[in-house]
Amino acid sequence: xxxxxDDRQTRGEEAGGSSTDAVLxxxxxxxxxxANARDLPWRFGRTTPWGVLVSxxxxxxxxxxxVVPYWQAWMAVWPDARALAEASPAEVITAWxxxxxxxxxxxxxxxxxxxxxxxxxxxxxxxxxxxxxxxxGDYTASAVMSFAFGERIAVxxxxxxxxLSRVFLGxxxxxxxxxxxxxxxxxxxxxxxxxxxxxxxxxxxxxxxLVCTARKPLCESCPLAGLCAFNAAGKxxxxxxxxxxxxxxxxxxxxxxxxxxxxLRSRPAAAHVSRDxxxxxxxxxxxxxxxxxxxxxxxxxxxxxxxxxxxx
Ligand code: SF4
Numbered sequence: 001x002x003x004x005x006d007d008r009q010t011r012g013e014e015a016g017g018s019s020t021d022a023v024l025x026x027x028x029x030x031x032x033x034x035a036n037a038r039d040l041p042w043r044f045g046r047t048t049p050w051g052v053l054v055s056x057x058x059x060x061x062x063x064x065x066x067v068v069p070y071w072q073a074w075m076a077v078w079p080d081a082r083a084l085a086e087a088s089p090a091e092v093i094t095a096w097x098x099x100x101x102x103x104x105x106x107x108x109x110x111x112x113x114x115x116x117x118x119x120x121x122x123x124x125x126x127x128x129x130x131x132x133x134x135x136x137g138d139y140t141a142s143a144v145m146s147f148a149f150g151e152r153i154a155v156x157x158x159x160x161x162x163x164l165s166r167v168f169l170g171x172x173x174x175x176x177x178x179x180x181x182x183x184x185x186x187x188x189x190x191x192x193x194x195x196x197x198x199x200x201x202x203x204x205x206x207x208x209x210l211v212c213t214a215r216k217p218l219c220e221s222c223p224l225a226g227l228c229a230f231n232a233a234g235k236x237x238x239x240x241x242x243x244x245x246x247x248x249x250x251x252x253x254x255x256x257x258x259x260x261x262x263x264l265r266s267r268p269a270a271a272h273v274s275r276d277x278x279x280x281x282x283x284x285x286x287x288x289x290x291x292x293x294x295x296x297x298x299x300x301x302x303x304x305x306x307x308x309x310x311x312x
């Protein structure tokens with residue numbers, strides 16, 4: 001496994017731009033990462049920057065453990081941006097499967113076209129160029145710069161915000177977009193050394209996914225239990241509003257859109273689903289029509305003159 005932390009290299013190192021507390025946290029966190037990091041196939045230098053980008057886009061609203069089989073199948077068929085750019089939308093939407101929010105699949109393909117055409121199939125390696133790509137925002141660009149290119153840059157996702165806020169400030173992070181204070185904290189505690197900064201981003205994120213979870217943090221088995229301000233303060237306000245309420249799925253437009261796309265996925269790529277077949281899928285006609293219209297707007301289906309649908 002590459003990217004391992006060597007404790008001897010940083011023991012006694014000056015804190016530099018980060019706080020002494022952050023150095024102590026590192027000394028407990030990095031060995032934990034060594035022993036506990038999940039062996040995800042896009043980690044430890046085993047894929048290309050493009051593969052890292054694909055993993056980040058797939059993981060945006062889906063748990064990483066669920067992403068693994070999709071990512072593996074996807075990269076086996078489309079190992080680089082050019083290959084994905086040449087796929088049909090039907091293939092791309094079908095391969096996206098149950099990852100949810102399928103517009104991400106089409107945006108990823110739009111991104112692949114730009115990378116293939118404008119960058120000769122090599123993902124650009126600056127934050128500015130990355131954020132110019134379709135569907136690539138601050139988080140994804142930061143994650144790719146850190147995890148794929150090894151640059152020193154703070155990555156601020158929900159897990160990292162929660163862990164840093166608990167450990168260093170002793171309070172729960174708030175919902176919504178990250179605040180100036182949270183970004184400032186993330187930059188302050190980021191190790192000065194680029195290699196360590198990558199380990200830091202990965203290990204804080206992993207701790208948030210596996211141990212310092214939103215509702216039931218496992219403080220008794222946490223490597224930072226003795227350093228964590230939130231733990232020391234008795235976990236004030238735990239569960240008050242750390243996450244958005246879990247969204248109902250049954251009966252929602254998301255469910256109906258998924259049922260419609262599943263009907264298309266279950267047949268050959270160019271096949272149509274007739275209006276009669278659509279009516280049999282969902283009994284609330286108004287909702288069915290609204291979902292068909294929104295899928296059409298998103299470029300995920302085409303509605304034909306006879307009211308049948310197909311993939312684009
Ligand atoms: S001690 Fe508890 S609250 Fe603090 S980082 Fe660990 S799991 Fe999170």
